[in-house]
Amino acid sequence: MSTKAIEGLRAIIIDDHRLFTSGLCSILESTGLKVMSTFEDGSDALNYLRNQEIDIVFSDINMPKIDGFQVCKKIIKDNIDTKIIMLSMYEDPNIIKQAFECGANAYLSKNTEKEEIIKAIKKCLSNKEYVNKQLLKSNEVLYDNDAFIMKYKLTLREREVLKLMLKEKSNQDISEELNISKRTVETHRKNILLKLGVKNNIGLAKIAVTYKSIPKNFLYLQYDF
Secondary structure, eight states, X not given: OOOGGGTTOEEEEEOXXXXXXXXXXXXXXXXXXXXXXXXXXXXXXXXXXXXXXXXEEEEOSSOSSSOHHHHHHHHHHTTOOOEEEEEESOOOHHHHHHHHHTTOSEEEETTOOHHHXXXXXXXXXXXXXXXXXXXXXXXXXXXXXXXXXXXXXXXXXXXXXXXXXXXXXXXXXXXXXXXXXXXXXXXXXXXXXXXXXXXXXXHHHHHHHHTTOXXXXXXXXXXXX
């Protein structure tokens, strides 16, 4: 796929995972894009965008201080002229929908191949929205009737973490079982508590049982319903 249409365009990356940022930077520059800067924090990126002309912003969702959704909203509110492409491991349709509602122009999985990134960029430049075909296909009927997911917008990964939390697994245990970093588990745990508006596992269990999202055999006997 030709990259002439995007050669010389200026981009920034907002993601607090340095290894991923480094890899994405290499991919983008190989297409002819100029990666002007990278940021681990949305606040710093917004300050930069207010003083520099940037054509495309590549942003993760889950970040410290200001998440990707807030970054999108702020870019739109401040009338910053740039395209926004979200790159995330979240594949839940409700999260994808929320990204576009916040102002994103495209949504891609972090597992996306270079060719599809180029396609997404071109679609954005044509003022069209773009989502991975793979994500659309895999999520076409996923969770459509799940009131729990619709109400709290938990991702599939957050549901997996939630189940293990209800089994009183430690962050380290969850990290090993799901093959993710302990830091990622801590972030998921924090997001789950915030989304559900509870402070501990008992509150989590009561909500989960109410919505029948978590089978009761995941709960310990001390949860008295």
